[in-house]
Amino acid sequence: MSLDKVIVALDFSKSKEALKLVDELDELISFYKVGLELFLSEGRNILKALKKRNKKIFLDLKFHDIPNTVHRAVKASLNFGIDMLTLHTTGGFEMMKRAIEIVEEAKIKEASQLKLLGVTILTSLDNESLTELYGFSIDTSSIVKNLAILSKKAGLDGVIASAKEIKNIKNHCGKDFLVVTPGIRVEKLVKDDQKRTVSPQEAFLLGADYIVIGRAVTLSKNPAEVILNLFK
Numbered sequence: 001m002s003l004d005k006v007i008v009a010l011d012f013s014k015s016k017e018a019l020k021l022v023d024e025l026d027e028l029i030s031f032y033k034v035g036l037e038l039f040l041s042e043g044r045n046i047l048k049a050l051k052k053r054n055k056k057i058f059l060d061l062k063f064h065d066i067p068n069t070v071h072r073a074v075k076a077s078l079n080f081g082i083d084m085l086t087l088h089t090t091g092g093f094e095m096m097k098r099a100i101e102i103v104e105e106a107k108i109k110e111a112s113q114l115k116l117l118g119v120t121i122l123t124s125l126d127n128e129s130l131t132e133l134y135g136f137s138i139d140t141s142s143i144v145k146n147l148a149i150l151s152k153k154a155g156l157d158g159v160i161a162s163a164k165e166i167k168n169i170k171n172h173c174g175k176d177f178l179v180v181t182p183g184i185r186v187e188k189l190v191k192d193d194q195k196r197t198v199s200p201q202e203a204f205l206l207g208a209d210y211i212v213i214g215r216a217v218t219l220s221k222n223p224a225e226v227i228l229n230l231f232k
């Protein structure tokens, strides 16, 4: 368990708030997730500010569109020098293939370090929510396994999934297939809108390559203390 494997989600609307947290955690955390809210509010400037501070960037825009559109969106993202990018695996095999194609090309040309990850099923959804969505009974873990296998076949570097699904994913896709795990809670009782949650220790014991932690840190009065206590 190492803090290098902890990604803090900068779920803020203003760069000022986000960078205040980054500076507070400077000695502790080197990897940050920029999601829709911050990227739509501040655009490229927040990425530049993080790069200036030598931080690694996970741009979590969760692309989900037709293959050509996603291919072109991934291409546009390559200009940012980011380290991780997400798309929804439910966009389909062809979409994933077209997306990774452009990353592979960039890797040959410019030694890009970008990892392309597929979102399987959001950790805010469970069996009940999926049944409500599709109209028939669905087992989340078998869908996640299937989506992970498909992502691996398409050539993605890994997936975003709940810690509870890691073992199954690694068994089918190999130990080098990355699993990044959100839905981390430090207090067992506080789940907010997340349904498939685990503690940081549990996530790493279950085999997570990285954990993503948002509100437990961003809403805390003492974020550094939360980080220092993650594995206690």
Ligand code: C5P
Residues within 6 Å of the ligand: 009, 011, 033, 035, 060, 119, 120, 121, 122, 123, 124, 160, 161, 182, 183, 184, 194, 212, 213, 214, 215, 216
């Ligand atoms: O605040 P919390 O720790 O729940 O934040 C989790 C972060 O991980 C959010 O930024 C959310 O967008 C992201 N995420 C997720 N589930 C996924 C993919 C990403 O919760 N499947």
